[in-house]
Amino acid sequence: MTFTPKRRWPAIAGSVTAAALVLTGCSAGGSGNSDGKTITWLVDNTENTITYAEKLAEDFHAANPDITVEIETRPQGGDGDNIVKTRLATGDMADVFSYNTGSLFQQINPEQNLIPLTGEPFMDNVSESFTPVVTAGDNAYGVPVGTGSAGAVLYNKKVYEELGLSVPKTWDEFMENSRKIKESGTAAIIQSYQTTWTSQLFVLGDFANVAAANPTFAEDYTANKVKYATDPAAVKGFEHLEEAYKAGLFNDDFASTTYPQALERLANGEGAQYPILSFALPELKVSYPDQLNDIGLFPLPGDDPAKNPLTVWLPGGVYLPKSTENVEEAKKFLAFIASSEGCESQTEAVGANGPYLVEGCDLPDDVPTAVKDMLPYFEDETRNSPALEFLSPVKGPALEQITVEVGSGIRSAKDGAALYDADVTKQAKQLNLPGWN
Template identity: 80%
Template sequence: MTTSRRRPWGSLTVGVTALAVALTGCAGGSGGSAGGGESKTITWLVDNTENTVTYAEQIAKDFNAANPNITVEVETRPQGGEGDNIVKTRLSTGDMADLFSYNSGSLFHQISPEQNLVPVTSEPYMANVSESFKPVVTAGKEVYGVPVGTGNAGAVLYNKKVYEKLGLSVPKTWSEFMANSRKIKDAGIAPIIQTYQTTWTSQLFVLGDFANVAAASPGFATDYTANKAKYATDSAAIKGFEHQEEAAKAGLFNEDFASATYAQGLEKLANGEGAQYPILSFALPEIKVTFPDKLNDIGLFPLPGEDASKNALTVWLPGGVYIPKSTKNLEEAKKFQAFIASKAGCDSQTKAVGANGPYLVKGCDLPADVPTAVKDMLPYFEDESRNSPALEYLSPVKGPALEQITVEVGSGIRSAKDAAALYDEDVTKQAKQLNLPGWN
């Protein structure tokens, strides 16, 4: 195996150098090998979180063990809005890697898949992909991606030792959550971790609350897509903005919320410097990598709403791995995509970072020793009445400025009411760009 270093694409000052893994053969997703042939190099663009880079390197290494004559170079990009812009720019200029990882759902539609991506609907390896995943990487009548990672939840990760020390119970309503948070603050611990230097993390109060919105307004996603419902005027939908504003005004965030990063937020949670972090559960493998001895100190509960009897979990589907039309190595890219969409690909990810939810590839079972927080999450996944997909999987409408708007709400710069109205304006621009019925 040979390695090389490749500069991460984009204006990163702190990044992870790309891994180049020299491979020796070609194979399908099941890991079989084929004979000889000219050596090829393919590239895979992923975000720069430690968790993502760790499993990407492991997938490349295991692909190497079974497939000759291909070199995979893993490139990194920033997260959040900056990373979105890099993906869109590279697609528009024809400078995209041979494969790239990106969101499924509404953000997938914003990269013009029919114009920019290679359809893989009829590829044999797509038979391995769960039917529940395919709709969120489909445009027109074609499927464009395979899942990487597991199902996740937008929820509250909490430090169980802090809860035990203070005699707290998992809250089922927002008022119980606020009461817990005040007790935590009185104990000298940051009650709610916020990390606005990493802007995307600010959105969870709104996005992670959608299961509560769906319970209160079952038709919201349909009406929202048809321009018949708005965040500013729907009493359930605006709650996420209001809850973030309420928690900020109560002084329940860590003192350095404005400058703290996602990685620092996980450190605060793992070490008990902060008790509760509204975040995506894909943080769990990152905690495993960085704070392995603290992983099972972390539990999970849904963002609470108003009704304890309807306490439900907001679920995120995995992102996809896509092939741009600009690739000059289509056959090799499809072979690597096939490996990702196989049990061998799942096993690579579990070996690297553990499993933080169910895989959406057939034959990929979870190990018995999943983290405590995953055990907390699974009952909600297993009972459809206790979960809802996030809005971005039920509607193509998602405005790009939400993370900036929620930073303003959490920082006391903008009220919840004004923020919801501003986000409705942001959404309108996006819906018109997508030419959705009822918006023009």
Template identity: 60%
Template sequence: MPIHTTRRLLLGAVAGLALSLTAMGPVFAQDPVTLSFLIDNGAQTIPVAQKLAAAFEAQNPGIKIDVESRPGGTEGDNLIKTRLATGEMTDIFLYNSGSLFQAINPQQNLVDLTDEPYEANVLDSFKKVVSSDGRVYGVPIQTAMGGGVLYNKKIYADLGLSVPKTWAEFMANNAKIKAAGKTAVIQTFKDTWTSQLFVLGDFYNVQAAEPDFAEKYTANQAKFATSPAAVKGFQHQEDVLKGGYLNADYGAATYEDGLRMLSAGEGAHYPMLTFAIAALQQNYPDNLKDIGFFALPGDDAAKNGLTAWMPAGLFIPKTSEHQEEAKKFLAFVASTAGCDIQTEAVGVTGPYLVKGCALPADAPPSVTDLLPYFEKADGNAPALEFVSPIKGPALEQITVEVGSGIRPPADGAALYDEDVRKQAQQLGLPGW
């Protein structure tokens, strides 16, 4: 075959190949980045994470998000620490703010987000609980919460009761509710974590009485057992038990049982974090308007206020190979669009800690009951776990024992002080 004929055939083949490649699109188009995202397995967390991921993917077609869930509680804490220690953490993970955040050694393990533009959208109250040595490592997901008492407004209306602002008023209400044949205080010790609210939710009152308690507690200079204010949380558990105000099955009842009893008007009070409002909205929407909220009352009505829980945070480990894409997702979550998607997913249980995020006009009464505590000067104070790095892991077992009459309040407080000592020593805090 003549050389010029062969050359024409070769050029034609090359041109044909070029045309076919052009029709197929760019040969070297970059594959989508997949971000792994670890969350807890909470009933409200999963739909929020899934909807945020879907909305973000729709706006960012080059990024995919693979959502993975983990257990809650101690098992989940251990998994987080193990993955960070072994370098096997996901690109983004959801975890507690406050003391548990401090326990994962953020300066060593997490990407510093202090100078990211979206941190300007985050309220300072949240930044404080995801900071270490003045550097910020997370953004909030979901809303702030209150620790106090969910109550049945219909029972209150039927019996002519008013929201109590002192412990004495609360106990007087309990007596009237019991006399009316209702359970005054719902307890659900089958799910041990629910037993802690009388202690943890009382910290606003502890701080009101002893403003420097958290500082001294962290320095090993104050104890639950020897603080007249701090021991009262344990004492209150004994008060409601000895008063005969609990549901008969308090030892076997679950969190879900507690929500059902409250919604059905079988019980009047359920000491609980306000994140439970989302579960009430999902499972008992017809009764949601009957549920209100008030802070755990202390001794002085003039100092009535709320113990507040900061929301969980989203964090990026230093081991992530896709840090810039992960930061882009965090920026999306910490925006008004991110807030709106979370509201759409599970409703609201309190205020968002992102600037510009508003609550819907049809927010449940229990949420609107919560807002005045955030709007009033000195109306709320962070729970102890957000102002001290120390929180002992055995509290929920101890409060079950105290709340069941197995252990006296003073002994429970002393046992918790010893439980706290182990963690303080593990963290290497001075004075322990």
């Protein structure tokens, strides 16, 4: 199955913060390379990422015996953002590093810190749907790693079948399903606030519904013409989070549950539904292969069952900092990542959780059930919207803390949305966006 993107999505921006960190390193493709060069690759520390990174490094080394790739890791979320920003600022970045596309990419000052890739032959393999989200000024700076994904609800199909439930197409249907699941003694909606970034999906994953209700929202938001707290469609993500909390639909220990624990509960049917990014699927495959096809996917429901669109995320990027002393070797590695061989390495390592945005990369027929649920939304552009961070440079850094508060009953949905608007205003002013100063 080949995915051909139909839409050219514009470039955007996002935010980062600062901290000190311990990095772990491991060599892939050999224990050393006394006769050649060793390059380093900084990636996040999720099991899925490390697994495909090591496989890419191993296969690249097999094809290029004179180059060894050593993997370094960093945390996810805000701490990881801090590491990337700090290491770029101090000239201590790895030879190659993986990081967000879109809004967060813009905030690492790519024109100052990164080596442009425009004109490199391997960029011809990169989908034109991806290039804008790694572009600053006149140049593109990254290649995609991983696949397209979605902000959606992963659900345990066995629990649904046992309770006779159907996939919901509206928020009211989702709440009704959730109440029935709770009555059965199973956690209806898994939340994992110990891993704070996971708290954002009720808001971020709802954006396709916002765009369906207001097609110009992203443009108006960037121009400071609409706000989360006052737009009736945009505020619903916060309201839904508050409503689900007040209805007691979360796992009892949502405040202390981690992302890996949430995946375990979903796989084992101890929790029925988990609003999360679908990049969780390869991690489920690695940790719970026997339960992988028990997991399905549906969009976060809105009000209109006739639309019910999916919010989609573009893959992360791999970049070259200007501080690298191994430019040619690093470019060779990026060329491998942005090739059909690179896609095959990733699929072999962790499977595919969506479409690749590299030309010539096919998906196997035996993709997980949740991927099959997702692909129709990718293939029909009227049934999806990119997440807001791929359409606007405006994204505040404090959303994950705010959504934890709203989802814990500490702050109301209205106050949370207003606080996020204030957070966004600071970020937009730092970016010197028109209409914000």
